[in-house]
Amino acid sequence: MGSTGISKHFVSLALYLFRRQDRKNHGIRTSLRGHTDTVNAVKFARISPNGPLIILSGSSDKTVRLWHSPLTSVYEFSYTVVLEGHTSSINCLVFNPDRNLVVSGSADGTLIVWSLSFSQDEFRTSLVQTIPTIPKLLPLTLALSQLGAIGSLVLAVAGTKGHVQVYVCGAEESPFHLQATLVGHENWIRSLTIITENDTPDSDLLLASASQDKYIRLWRIRQDKKATSDGGTVTKRNFMSSLSNKAHLLRTSRASYLLTFEALLLGHEDWIYTVQWCAASPKLQLLSSSADNSLAIWEAEESSGIWVCKTRLGEISSQKGSTTATGSTGGFWNGLWSPDGQSIVSLGRTGSWRLWMYDRESDRWSQRFGVSGHVGPITGIAWAKDGAFLLSTGGDQTTRLHAAWKHGEVETWHEFSRPQIHGYDLNCIDSIGSTHFISGADEKSLRVFDEPKGTAELLQRLCGIFLSSDQVMPGAANIPVLGLSNKAIENLGDNQPSNGDVEPTDAPDPSSLGADYKRASNPENPPLEDQLARHTLWPEREKLYGHGYEISAVAASHDGKIVATACRASSIDHAVIRLYETKDWREVKPALTSHSLTVTCLRFSADDRYLLSVGRDRKWSVFEREVSDGEKYSLACGNPRGHTRMILSASWAPGEARIFATAGRDKVVKTWKLLENAQGLEAICLATTTYPTAVTAIDLAPRILRNGFVAIAVGTEDGEVSVSILSPPDMVLSLSRKIDDA
Incomplete structure (x- = not known):
């Protein structure tokens, strides 16, 4: 699913799909690329029961994008429509299948209501209404549901204020109007979720709100014809069924509804990020995820009606500890029910999707194998x-x-x-x-x-x-x-005691x-x-010391005897390459000097005779191993203007031809060949290939293909990866093919 920026260097510009029910555990199956900034919100939708599956994604690029899949596949999503109208980052989305409405909430303090339709294999969209939040807040979460059986809608909005704004829409053509503001939370509200209490047409609605104040609040919406016109009082019957005598009146052209505070759920010890009702359970179940490293399942006791935590998943209390590197997962960002309510998935700060399955026989939730990965660049x-x-x-x-x-x-x-x-x-x-x-x-x-x-x-x-x-x-x-x-x-073995x-x-x-x-x-x-x-x-x-600034590059020789390192530098004094022998981990002195700015990449040739370095000073250098001392290298040749902008990556070709490639921010990949002459080594440029964006990484395959061809992988700044063939003897790039990461 879409993820948010985790560190100051990292943004996710794509959506990633994996199937929880995949018994072969293939993990990520598809990536959807199109957004130009962080993806903040993702929603699955279906316009009609037999229509195509839709994904709605909202991004910091101020757009909502619609992706759809053919009915024959659950992975082959393609970009269809872009919705534009916000002037700032989009943080939350909600979809209503009864009216096919999409509502987006943005950091510009507004909500936009969009209408979707699908006919003859074509999607149509239209902007229905723009709603400014009053008082202005930055929306972080939305909840949208049908109100009663007469076609009205209720929309709940919350975010960087401690209150929930409730809007009501009557007939299909009428706009949303703010009709209630729910107070009680003391910090930002991170999540809202709404559900009908039962399957009857006049069923009450239950709205849950989760906040950074560590509490969950439940609110009840029910039809009540006896409500007064000003909404200031309720009947004795309504008062006795609610925990508060404050009732908010929600009006449509056909009916009136009372919105009252229902329950306060206590139990989490840190921010609560998400809450979600289980739509498949015969009884009401609410799942919450928190920064306290736990998920909680809440139910109302049949005898008293009091909401309690029935199940808690995640960290064991004795293993918590947010101040240690391994004593804490750092919290769960979200918790999601499966459609059948028999499994739960959650994404945590360590970058792993965890999966729990419910076993009816033992009445227990057990953790199963999930999907993991880095959560930063x-x-x-x-x-x-x-x-x-x-x-x-x-x-x-x-x-x-x-x-x-x-x-x-x-x-x-x-x-x-x-x-x-x-x-x-x-x-x-x-x-x-x-x-x-x-x-x-x-x-x-x-x-x-x-x-x-x-x-x-x-x-x-x-x-x-x-x-x-x-x-x-x-x-x-x-x-x-x-x-x-x-x-x-x-x-310690299972039965082996510790040494006294x-x-x-x-x-x-x-x-x-x-x-x-x-x-x-x-x-x-x-x-x-x-x-x-x-x-x-x-x-x-x-542990190896010697550099004065952050380490920028490291390379180990193929025989494992030498390690070359470099650090970030703005002067020739620190732009040195230090060598360490791996037997006693002693530094081989003197350090190698050639660059004047940060060395970005170090590579040993296949036989370890040469060490190639490239840097931000646009220079590449080749150091040759001294025959008399296999641990020492000395500068053999270099090019102070190998590229017109900083060089970011380099790689050696296999074989004895002494060919290497360099790539830089000038959007160019160059191949070079070392030649020996009377003065020593020199390098000639064999070929130059230009790419649409800066080239940030390259690698040449370690084996020569048939007829002397060499494969090269190229990664660019926009996330594209391609594999090409270098044709001998000039190593000209040909037969390039972009890698599809689906």
Whole structure:
């Protein structure tokens, strides 16, 4: 589904679809691209029971976009209509199938009502009404429902004020009018949801509002012909059935309705983000999600009618702790019922969709395998040297391991480990052999990690990734309190007591990260989010110092003996490349100098003879390994104006031809070839290819294709990824094809 910007660097410009009922666990199946700014709101809709499925998306680009799928597919959505009219970011959407109306709420303080129709395979839209909120608020949530059996509608709006504004629309041609303002909340209201109490035509409506004040309020709307014209009093019967003697009168041309406060729900310990009624349950059930790391299911007791929390899902109280890296998920952004009411999904701050299924026999909710991923910008990826798995790291301050899960005849990719949970944004990563990796962060140092035995056994069991039996591995890892360094610990067996000679402060806590990975891991599925966050850390082997600013680039040689690093720099003093040998983790001095600004990418050639660097100073440089000392490199050649703007990425071609490619913000990819002459090395430009937008990443395939062709992958600033073929001998780009990420 659409997601919102999580950090100052990250926005989601696309919608992503995955199917909860997919038994093959393919994960994300389709992405819908078209918005030019953050997607803030998403709604499924259907204009008619037999009509196409529709997705409505609202964005910070001030537009609402309509996507529809053919009746033969649930994944092949295509962009259809754009609705324009707001002057600021769109934050919330609601759809009413009775009248086919869409209402959008914007940061400009207005609501816009749109009418949709579908005929002859064509969608038609029209702007019905623009509603200024009075007093002005920034709408964050909407609820829209039919009012009675006479075609009237009630619209509830809430946001950056502690009140709910209620609008009523009578006949089809009449506009919405503000008729009530509901007070009581003491902070922003984040969510509204409305439902009919039963299936009778004159059923009451129940409106739920959730706020940052940690409370949920329920409001009842019922038809009452005895209401006075000014709405100031109610009958004794109505007063006794409500918790408040304050009644708001809602009028249409045909009937009058009373809106009264019904109940106050207490139980959450932090902001409440969403509430949603379960439409499939025979009894009223309300689901709430909160920043206190829990979901709650609320029901009214049959005997007393008092609303209580019947079920709580999410974090166990003993595992909470928002101040620790692994002691808390950071809260749930939303909670959603499935159409049949037998499962619940929720998206949390760690980027994972969690799934709970209801078991009727045991009357319990159990967590099942969901979908996980980064929740911030991904700043670096690296394959294990043997290609067994993929490592990624980014601005959400985590490093994640992804591998192919082989279940039956199906092979799907999932997150199997979260080796690093950090306190700084992570900027780059590279693997050292098949069981180690190094990452660099804004903390100005680099950290080296070893694969633990728990992760190795999991990858062997589910992915068929086998390791040498004589390889010595640590058992697991955890993060000490107030620390950032993952410490190696040994697992305690199910029946193995702890050593009595160990001090209590040094003994591993059974509830801490990695205390017993075997006991926590699921033998049949990839790890659940709880297990990823607490039981899959990698122990830290070494920490490397030397740079004065945030780490910008890192590369490990193919033989695993040398690591090259660079940091952000605005002068030649800090724009140096530091080398470290991996045997004793000693810095190889002197540092390599060539650039005057930040080095953005480092790459070793396939035989590790050359080290290629590119930077913001528009320069590329090639360093050659000294024959007398295999640890040292020296500058062999360079081009101070390799591109007209900063160079962002580079890669070596396979083979012995000494060909490499560079890409930059000037929208150009260039291929170069090293030649030896009497003066040493020089490089000539073989080909130049221009792209519509800045090229931010490139990579050349590690193997030569038939007849000497080389594959190159190119990523651009607008999110496009394409694969092309470089034709020998001039390495001219041809046969380019854009990758469809559906």
